[in-house]
Amino acid sequence: MRYKLKNSFITGAIILAPLAVTIFVLKLVFTWALGIINPIVINLGLARYTANIELVAQLLTGLTIITLVTFIGLLAASTFGRRILGGGGRAINLIPLVRTIYFSVRHLANSMVEKSRYQRVVLVEYPREGIESIGFVTGDSPEELGEKINIFIPQSPNPTAGHLIIAEEDNVEDVDISVKEGLKLVMTTGIREDKELPLEIQEDQN
DSSP: OHHHHHHHHHHHHHHHHHHHHHHHHHHHHHHHHHHHHHHHHHHTTGGGGGTTOHHHHHHHHHHHHHHHHHHHHHHHTSHHHHHHHHHHHHHHTTSHHHHHHHHHHHHHHHHHHSOOOOOEEEEEEOSSTTOEEEEEEEEEOOGGGOSEEEEEEEOSSOTTSEEEEEEEGGGEEEOSSOHHHHHHHHHTTTOOOOSSSTTOOOOOOO
């Protein structure tokens, strides 16, 4: 009975943990959004235009911000918009500390929304002989370096950080999985899901 209760508790925790994390993340996002919206509503006195109903003023402010962000996205797709944003980017590039933070965040955001530019998944001996690491081929190296390929070795569980190495094609081994599966392998630190018993605790075979 004690063994069954223990397994039942662990199974319940496995079921509830993702829900708890989801609620926690949503709470953080909601708090962050209110931290932006509330100062605007209070400083501009927007509640007086909504019969002093603060919730309505907050919703309208949120919709306005979403509309503004969408407009900026549409503007960026036009030639005129690219010129404006390009000028702003060059201006930011003149400020040392600001440019480091801005372009780092921008690069991360672009990598999250753009289609993966990795070509394929490979195994390469790294960081020393006898140890293989999973890597992603990003393209061919410059001609000055010879006929070699660029390979990005990601850190686990954060695939946005890692090391770029240059290797010959003969020194890498192709892995028959997609780039998406390779990234999932890195982010889960190699933990494989049990598809047969996803919510059950397997009994000790011993």
